[in-house]
Amino acid sequence: TRYIGVDLGGTKIAAACVDESGHITNETRIDTRAHEGAESVYGRIKQVIMRASGEEPIYGIGIAVPGLTDPQTGTILTLSNIPSLDGFPLAERLAKEFGVSVHIDNDANAATWGEYHFGSGKGADSLIFVTISTGIGGGIILNGQTIQGKQGFAGELGHMVVDPEGFVCGCGRKGCLEAVASGTAIAQWAKEANPQALFFQYAKEQDRDVRSEDVFQAWEAGDSIADEIVKNVIRYLGIGFANYIHIFNPERIVVGGGVSKAGVRFFDLLHLQVEQETMPVYRGTFEIVPAKLFERGAILGAAMLCAK
Ligand code: ADP
Numbered sequence: 001t002r003y004i005g006v007d008l009g010g011t012k013i014a015a016a017c018v019d020e021s022g023h024i025t026n027e028t029r030i031d032t033r034a035h036e037g038a039e040s041v042y043g044r045i046k047q048v049i050m051r052a053s054g055e056e057p058i059y060g061i062g063i064a065v066p067g068l069t070d071p072q073t074g075t076i077l078t079l080s081n082i083p084s085l086d087g088f089p090l091a092e093r094l095a096k097e098f099g100v101s102v103h104i105d106n107d108a109n110a111a112t113w114g115e116y117h118f119g120s121g122k123g124a125d126s127l128i129f130v131t132i133s134t135g136i137g138g139g140i141i142l143n144g145q146t147i148q149g150k151q152g153f154a155g156e157l158g159h160m161v162v163d164p165e166g167f168v169c170g171c172g173r174k175g176c177l178e179a180v181a182s183g184t185a186i187a188q189w190a191k192e193a194n195p196q197a198l199f200f201q202y203a204k205e206q207d208r209d210v211r212s213e214d215v216f217q218a219w220e221a222g223d224s225i226a227d228e229i230v231k232n233v234i235r236y237l238g239i240g241f242a243n244y245i246h247i248f249n250p251e252r253i254v255v256g257g258g259v260s261k262a263g264v265r266f267f268d269l270l271h272l273q274v275e276q277e278t279m280p281v282y283r284g285t286f287e288i289v290p291a292k293l294f295e296r297g298a299i300l301g302a303a304m305l306c307a308k
């Protein structure tokens with residue numbers, strides 16, 4: 001069976017044809033050009049779908065969008081990067097155009113659904129997918145179903161307060177997990193650190209500001225200031241992940257995003273920390289593993305929305 005998965009982003013629209021075993025063909029992309037307005041963006045969405053379809057029939061279209069949707073009606077509610085599409089009946093229009101069923105969900109849920117079918121979530125019926133990137137987000141699958149909530153707003157995993165005295169978050173609260181443990185936050189901890197730290201040297205060699213990856217590189221090299229930052233970040237992630245486990249009892253937490261590239265040692269310490277933070281009955285009941293699909297997760301998950 002051939003499905004089309006579309007990953008609608010603020011800058012690029014990517015699409016591909018996906019079969020039920022996760023095999024990708026006809027991968028294609030185009031600029032979003034959000035400023036040109038709804039009909040123009042819609043026209044480019046149609047274009048990538050046609051290219052991804054090729055000559056043979058397709059059985060459904062799934063779309064991952066960067067913002068809030070109504071998964072029931074397939075209407076876009078609001079996308080901060082593509083404001084012209086607010087309220088756009090995307091699924092309805094595409095269904096009429098292509099004569100197949102069309103499903104829509106936000107990109108975090110789609111990526112979660114992708115990991116569940118074809119990535120590190122395979123075989124886990126209840127899982128949490130967390131991306132630690134510029135921000136922190138993700139999705140929740142319980143007993144094989146994505147948790148949507150009343151309006152599809154469920155799963156804001158980055159906006160759980162883990163330190164009421166922490167950095168101010170983009171959402172306005174203080175000390176959300178995203179504000180203290182995202183890639184952006186790690187860079188911020190680094191900027192406030194002792195200037196002797198090894199990661200400043202790495203950044204200087206590259207002639208740029210210090211980044212999360214510099215901190216992890218210095219940590220691997222044994223720098224004590226980097227060690228303090230990484231330990232602190234693991235403590236915050238440990239609190240957050242233990243909270244997820246207490247509420248949802250997942251068998252696996254899949255971690256994606258740039259920071260998940262930090263390596264095996266990071267994952268081992270994170271797992272230990274979460275074990276310490278959770279109540280004894282949860283110990284040994286969960287795994288914490290790196291994601292597998294990265295930028296393709298949303299396309300694969302979007303396509304699989306059709307197979308629900
Ligand atoms: P985006 O947020 O645009 O989706 P990514 O998922 O790649 O992008 O996440 C980017 C963040 O991850 C940045 O804060 C970056 O500094 C950080 N990062 C990238 N690679 C690594 C690494 N190997 N170790 C730790 N942090 C990393």
Ligand code: ZN
Pocket residue numbers: 158159160169170171172173176178179
């Ligand atoms: Zn927040």
